[in-house]
Amino acid sequence: MEEILREAHDSPAGRHFEFKRVQMNVLDPFPKSSRRNRLLLIIVNCFNKWVEAFPQTYFRVKTVAKIFVEQVVSKHEVSLKLHTNQGNNFESKLFKDIIDLLGIQKTRIAALYRSVPLYLLAYRIIGKYINH
Numbered sequence: 001m002e003e004i005l006r007e008a009h010d011s012p013a014g015r016h017f018e019f020k021r022v023q024m025n026v027l028d029p030f031p032k033s034s035r036r037n038r039l040l041l042i043i044v045n046c047f048n049k050w051v052e053a054f055p056q057t058y059f060r061v062k063t064v065a066k067i068f069v070e071q072v073v074s075k076h077e078v079s080l081k082l083h084t085n086q087g088n089n090f091e092s093k094l095f096k097d098i099i100d101l102l103g104i105q106k107t108r109i110a111a112l113y114r115s116v117p118l119y120l121l122a123y124r125i126i127g128k129y130i131n132h
Contacts, residue, residue: 021046021081022072026059026089030127041067042122045076046083051122061092069098078102085109 023046028039037055041064044051054067082099084090086108099106 021083023083024068024090025085026064026087027126040126042126043068043072044122051126053122053126059089061089061094064089065092065095065098068095073102078104080105082106083109 023044024042026039026041030038030040032038033055035055036057039056039059041054041056041059042051043054052071054071056063082104084106089095090106090108096106
């Protein structure tokens, strides 16, 4: 029993490895909002399926990196694994430097990915409510 508890809890409060494995992607297009946003940066916690969405008019590499650091790393601590597609925002030198500095293992979705990434499930749900 003690071995199971040690494996399942990373602190006495038992936070269960929050945001240790994260999927992230920029999703589009959505109908233009009153603030002219059409894109969403979706960040999904793979453990408990918690979704955070950040609307923007457009995403620059610096914007994506800033949101990741300010909204994930600073609030939920450093992730151990980050899974993204191969978009320019995630393959840039700036983003790679941040990932390397924080010691995060980054993986990329393959072109012929067979299972549905969590951020696409979030896209379907969010899109259903935004489009109506």
